[in-house]
Amino acid sequence: xxCASIDKCLHGADGEFRLGAELEVAEGEFxxxxxxxxxxxxxxxxxxAGLEQPERGLITVNGESWLDTAQxxxxxxxxxxxxxxxxxxxxxxxxxxxxxxxxxxxxDANKKRVSELLDLMELGALQQRKPETLSGGQKQRVxxxxxxxxxxxxxxxxxxxxxxxxxIRVRLQDEILRLQKHFGITAIIVSHDVGExxxxxxxxxxxxxxxxxxxxxPTAVFCGGQTSGKFAFTGHILEIEAMDVLFSLTVLVGSQIxxxxxxxxxxQQLQQGDxxxxxxxxxxxxxxxLAD
Amino acid sequence: MNRLRGxxxxxxxxxxxxxxxxxxGVEVFSATLLETPETAAYLRVGNAVTLLFKETxxxxxKNLSGLISLRNRFSVTVISIERGAIxxxxxxxxxxxxxxxxxxxxxVDRLQLATGDKVExxxxxxxxxxxxxx
Numbered sequence: 001x002x003c004a005s006i007d008k009c010l011h012g013a014d015g016e017f018r019l020g021a022e023l024e025v026a027e028g029e030f031x032x033x034x035x036x037x038x039x040x041x042x043x044x045x046x047x048x049a050g051l052e053q054p055e056r057g058l059i060t061v062n063g064e065s066w067l068d069t070a071q072x073x074x075x076x077x078x079x080x081x082x083x084x085x086x087x088x089x090x091x092x093x094x095x096x097x098x099x100x101x102x103x104x105x106x107x108d109a110n111k112k113r114v115s116e117l118l119d120l121m122e123l124g125a126l127q128q129r130k131p132e133t134l135s136g137g138q139k140q141r142v143x144x145x146x147x148x149x150x151x152x153x154x155x156x157x158x159x160x161x162x163x164x165x166x167x168i169r170v171r172l173q174d175e176i177l178r179l180q181k182h183f184g185i186t187a188i189i190v191s192h193d194v195g196e197x198x199x200x201x202x203x204x205x206x207x208x209x210x211x212x213x214x215x216x217x218p219t220a221v222f223c224g225g226q227t228s229g230k231f232a233f234t235g236h237i238l239e240i241e242a243m244d245v246l247f248s249l250t251v252l253v254g255s256q257i258x259x260x261x262x263x264x265x266x267x268q269q270l271q272q273g274d275x276x277x278x279x280x281x282x283x284x285x286x287x288x289x290l291a292d
Numbered sequence: 293m294n295r296l297r298g299x300x301x302x303x304x305x306x307x308x309x310x311x312x313x314x315x316x317g318v319e320v321f322s323a324t325l326l327e328t329p330e331t332a333a334y335l336r337v338g339n340a341v342t343l344l345f346k347e348t349x350x351x352x353x354k355n356l357s358g359l360i361s362l363r364n365r366f367s368v369t370v371i372s373i374e375r376g377a378i379x380x381x382x383x384x385x386x387x388x389x390x391x392x393x394x395x396x397x398x399x400v401d402r403l404q405l406a407t408g409d410k411v412e413x414x415x416x417x418x419x420x421x422x423x424x425x426x
Binding site for chain 2: 244245246261263264265266279281282283284
């Protein structure tokens with residue numbers, strides 16, 4: 001169990017505000033911090049990792065105190081056993097893939113862990129390569145392997161996939177989920193991709209201006225029971241075309257393009273590029289099994 | 293999208309599904325949902341909800357007789373008809389609320405629909421979405 005209470009003054013675009021967040025995360029749980037940019041999500045992660053210190057705060061992990069500002073306790077980042085994955089990879093450019101992983105090992109660690117991780121993530125063929133020769137998706141897989149190399153007790157993921165294209169993002173989400181389950185590690189991801197939150201997290205905490213304003217399962221938080229339509233996807237409008245008395249909307253949902261029919265009053269306030277939610281009743285879709 | 297505001301008057305449910313009755317004025321509409329009062333807090337008798345249903349799911353009938361399994365059946369007046377090559381949009385008055393039915397232009401001709409006609413509108417309960425203020 002991770003218990004954290006963080007109080008820190010932040011400087012946002014609209015002036016100063018307080019990061020005042022309390023969170024409890026169970027062992028092995030995967031939670032998401034969701035919210036717009038600049039509300040303190042990254043700072044909260046950095047405080048957990050020990051990369052930043054709050055004015056007042058308390059972090060205990062399985063009863064062990066990592067931070068207690070009242071007692072003057074502040075465990076150094078390398079002693080917190082946290083695996084951190086950033087959007088910009090942050091790999092060492094002068095080291096090979098294997099070198100990056102070895103560097104992250106704990107001093108008393110068995111070197112075999114690196115080979116195990118390379119195998120587990122199918123990075124064996126790339127192990128002698130330097131980061132600059134890798135694609136974005138490959139770099140981020142190496143970053144994930146490196147985050148796990150230190151045998152962390154907590155995995156902190158700060159929008160790790162937002163720079164990648166949709167297809168690679170989906171593959172890496174699968175990978176993150178598989179490894180998180182494999183190691184049974186507690187994970188916290190910062191994301192503003194609803195699909196990603198749904199896929200990865202058991203619980204989502206919505207942050208606004210430094211505080212957690214809502215939390216629950218992704219379904220409870222995002223559907224919030226706002227409509228009873230179960231078949232709901234968010235997407236972006238690519239094209240609006242009139243046809244007879246109705247309109248055809250071409251919508252990009254994830255990496256798929258779908259066409260739906262909309263009425264005039266639905267289309268009236270819409271334009272190309274708008275974000276929309278497509279909702280249908282759970283009764284409507286027909287389900288066809290696909291060949292493997 | 294057609295919208296009608298109402299209040300929940302009854303909820304029948306099993307472990308996964310509910311049949312929700314919503315009073316709109318003096319008439320009661322029904323919606324089948326893949327939710328229950330346990331999974332959706334807004335499903336409470338008395339709560340205000342909006343019924344949403346797509347224009348293309350509104351069936352129109354004239355001089356309808358006999359039994360029909362459809363749950364939602366209500367009298368409307370044709371306000372206007374916009375004819376297209378394949379489909380037509382029929383705007384309807386339902387007790388001061390404006391609703392739209394999109395049916396085939398052939399259907400409009402077969403029913404010989406004209407402005408001022410009194411017809412019946414029908415919507416299957418499983419085509420009705422309930423929306424509520426969070």
